[in-house]
Amino acid sequence: MALILGIESSCDETGIALYHTDRGLLAHTLHSQIAMHNEYGGVVPELASRDHVRHILPLLRAALSQAHCELGEINAIAFTQGPGLSGALLVGASVACSLAYALDIPTIAVHHLEGHLLSPLLSDPAPEFPFVALLVSGGHTQLMRVDGVGHYTLLGETLDDAAGEAFDKSAKLLGLDYPGGALLSKLAQDGIPGRFKLPRPMLHSGDLDFSFSGLKTAVLVAVQKNAQDEQTRADIALAAQDAIVAVLIKKSLSALKLTGLRQLVIAGGVGANQALRAQLNQAAEQQNFNVFYPDLEFCTDNGAMIAFAGAMRMQQHAAQRDYRFNVKPRWDLQQLNYAA
Ligand code: KG4
Numbered sequence: 001m002a003l004i005l006g007i008e009s010s011c012d013e014t015g016i017a018l019y020h021t022d023r024g025l026l027a028h029t030l031h032s033q034i035a036m037h038n039e040y041g042g043v044v045p046e047l048a049s050r051d052h053v054r055h056i057l058p059l060l061r062a063a064l065s066q067a068h069c070e071l072g073e074i075n076a077i078a079f080t081q082g083p084g085l086s087g088a089l090l091v092g093a094s095v096a097c098s099l100a101y102a103l104d105i106p107t108i109a110v111h112h113l114e115g116h117l118l119s120p121l122l123s124d125p126a127p128e129f130p131f132v133a134l135l136v137s138g139g140h141t142q143l144m145r146v147d148g149v150g151h152y153t154l155l156g157e158t159l160d161d162a163a164g165e166a167f168d169k170s171a172k173l174l175g176l177d178y179p180g181g182a183l184l185s186k187l188a189q190d191g192i193p194g195r196f197k198l199p200r201p202m203l204h205s206g207d208l209d210f211s212f213s214g215l216k217t218a219v220l221v222a223v224q225k226n227a228q229d230e231q232t233r234a235d236i237a238l239a240a241q242d243a244i245v246a247v248l249i250k251k252s253l254s255a256l257k258l259t260g261l262r263q264l265v266i267a268g269g270v271g272a273n274q275a276l277r278a279q280l281n282q283a284a285e286q287q288n289f290n291v292f293y294p295d296l297e298f299c300t301d302n303g304a305m306i307a308f309a310g311a312m313r314m315q316q317h318a319a320q321r322d323y324r325f326n327v328k329p330r331w332d333l334q335q336l337n338y339a340a
């Protein structure tokens with residue numbers, strides 16, 4: 001039985017959570033920097049770091065008060081060690097390690113994508129190992145076979161842009177704010193199906209890899225060739241979303257077929273996309289497999305997934321009391337396979 005504090009600060013969200021191994025998630029607090037980065041059209045790393053510094057302790061105090069807990073009750077601190085922006089990661093790592101030193105408790109260094117991968121286990125019903133996971137965030141698009149905590153096999157990944165990036169870049173071309181995934185999806189609701197047909201890159205490549213950079217070019221051409229009235233923008237948005245979603249679904253179904261598994265887990269920010277969810281649910285019903293999503297609030301970056309991944313890894317003796325910290329801005333998830 002343990003109370004784990006989780007700290008996420010890898011990009012533009014400061015997330016704090018308290019997860020109890022018996023009682024579940026007790027509290028989580030979040031500050032998103034989206035509004036601050038918006039005017040620059042993307043995340044400004046130095047501003048991100050400074051904002052994490054400003055918010056991390058107030059969010060921690062708020063989480064403790066939400067959970068009716070004292071600092072002294074925390075048994076271990078999990079923090080995102082990477083991948084992500086180094087300055088932003090350093091804020092979370094330094095707070096985690098100094099607080100753990102002061103409290104004389106261990107720390108657990110968590111891989112951000114492992115947090116995303118395991119986040120559907122916070123929901124009810126939760127998937128059981130083994131499953132196929134489609135990890136679709138702003139920085140990553142990967143299909144993984146997950147045999148247990150720490151047992152991850154890469155099945156396929158993007159060769160260029162991530163799915164979230166494809167959403168964001170298409171959105172930017174349509175004049176939407178950053179990050180544009182959710183905004184593009186909202187605009188697409190008014191789109192007329194079939195008016196534009198954009199390429200579905202690597203749909204028939206026969207492997208489980210993705211490529212989205214060509215789609216961005218196709219969106220650019222469609223934007224340049226057509227007057228940008230509200231309807232046309234919605235139609236292009238719908239076509240872009242359709243193309244991304246079609247490729248994600250086709251490759252996920254191929255991964256299920258290849259592995260013979262019947263459970264698919266969707267993780268990462270793009271997992272919030274309603275068109276993706278609706279079409280996957282339909283495919284699951286028709287083809288008799290189960291699909292699991294994190295709760296909407298745990299799709300994008302958050303502290304709960306880090307606290308939870310920390311709790312899982314603690315069972316595998318990943319907690320340690322060496323308070324010297326380093327961060328890993330680039331870190332391959334497969335290097336994590338630590339469980340015997
Ligand atoms: O997982 P996440 O919060 O951060 C990373 O680790 O990258 O994912 C953020 C990404 C962004 O690209 C954002 O545009 C996308 O997830 N996203 C969406 C939606 N909500 C967030 N993309 C499509 N539809 C959405 N509803």
Ligand code: ZN
Pocket residue numbers: 112116137138268269300301
């Ligand atoms: Zn993320």
